[in-house]
Amino acid sequence: MLRREMNAPRDNIVEIRDLHFSRGARKIFDGLNVDIKRGQVTAIMGPSGTGKTTLLRLITRQLRPDHGTIVVDGVDIANLNKAELYKLRKRFGMLFQNGALLTDLSVFENVAFPLREHTNLSNRLIRHVVLTKLHAVGLRGAADMMPGELSGGMARRVALARAMATDPDILIYDEPFVGLDPISMGVIVRLVRRMNDALGISSILVSHDVDEISTVSDCSYLLSDGKVAASGSPDELNRASSELVRQFMHGMADGPVAFHFAAPDYAEQLLGRDSE
């Protein structure tokens, strides 16, 4: 009985419990709990500096937490050795904020990179897969260009093609919508949704583009002060009564999240009295 339960597919592909993490004296996470559901698009939102990217790096163990557990598909990632970690990472596809394309390889070779590293596919098959992935992001024609020749948005789309190349189980997007023009943005938003559903993968999406998140995500977490401030479907968040959620979802300047970084009194400082 117990055995069957253990083998049964879990609902949550990622479970984060009581996560604590600090950089120097600054506490970034203070008892964070997050569940990423299998087969869904989960969005992590929050004002700048709340550690959204840090959370992604913790989930993929590019960073280690000070305290707390992160379980990915039933495996506590804290105890993995390097070989096991790399085995797990082959199941991840990650889209970095700036693309992180390898600058000494062409667009084609960038997308082919994980295939060449991890498979013994023939050149013909690799070519086939790479062109398919590039076509999906609309950049088949840019296959022979170098990353330096691409615009920021194009680089991000190539990086997306690369993240999909090995057909991962979990796709992680770090700010995928920043700097995209409205057309690319629409295409990418639909692509995120379509890939998630068609390939049966799970997606984790970090962003503060509230409108795009609302169209694409099944469930969103809003982070603030190192904890989850609110969670639920986009509709639930939109209807939430909490002041913080409303401020964030509707982009208001006044609210619990201060726009101004802590500073001495404005008038005093302009008059030069603060230095006396």
Add this chain to the structure above:
Amino acid sequence: MPRELWITFVEFVRTFGALTLFLVELLIQVPRVFVRRFRLIVAQVYNAGSLSLVIIMVCGAFVGGVLALQGYANLTRFNAEDAVGIFAGFALIKELGPVITALLFAGRAGTALASEIGLMKATDQLSAMEMMAVDPIRRVVLPRFLGGVIAMPLLTAVFSMIGLLGAHMVGVMLLSIDVGAFWQQMQSTLDLRDVSEGILKSVVFGVIASLLAVWEGYNAIPTAEGVSRATTRTVVLTAIAVLITDFMITAWFLR
């Protein structure tokens, strides 16, 4: 003051230890990388070698020429100008060849390695590789390290050879030293032990220069300022380390 000195000392020991561990980590993976990523290593030998080849040849020719001039000017006082060949040969093959090649290599190829790896880190390329389950040590760092280690002795050989030709041009063709004496005396006096000292030095300096370059790049703070500092440190540290090791190896050979 003593406290600051102590902190500096502890910091030095710590860095030296970390560097040694880094070298051990690299060396453990050498056989595997040599078999699986042979092409990358060849590309890096070509990179490091061809980057430095021209300045190595130009500098070699002039260093050889200067040795002939200085040798001639001072040895004529003892009526020993025929010994210019021995003088230049010893100086180039045992000392100046390996040392100057290493310094030029650090300035040309070492800085390129450090800044390339540092920038790859700053633009998340190394993280991206780790996320694709590709070890950047194996894919990026080791091929560059091995490329440098293989290229250095070859460059040293080129430097010494061009240096001797430079000495020949200045000594024999300009200052009319007897060509037979120039080469014959060099040949009969320089023995295998002298040449192997030069080769050993070039290999050791190759390891030092390449190791410091990839280490500084790999551990650079991922910002523009961090990468530029790593590049500078590569040159400075390599120069210091090479000159200290040079003294130690020379002393060991003379014991």
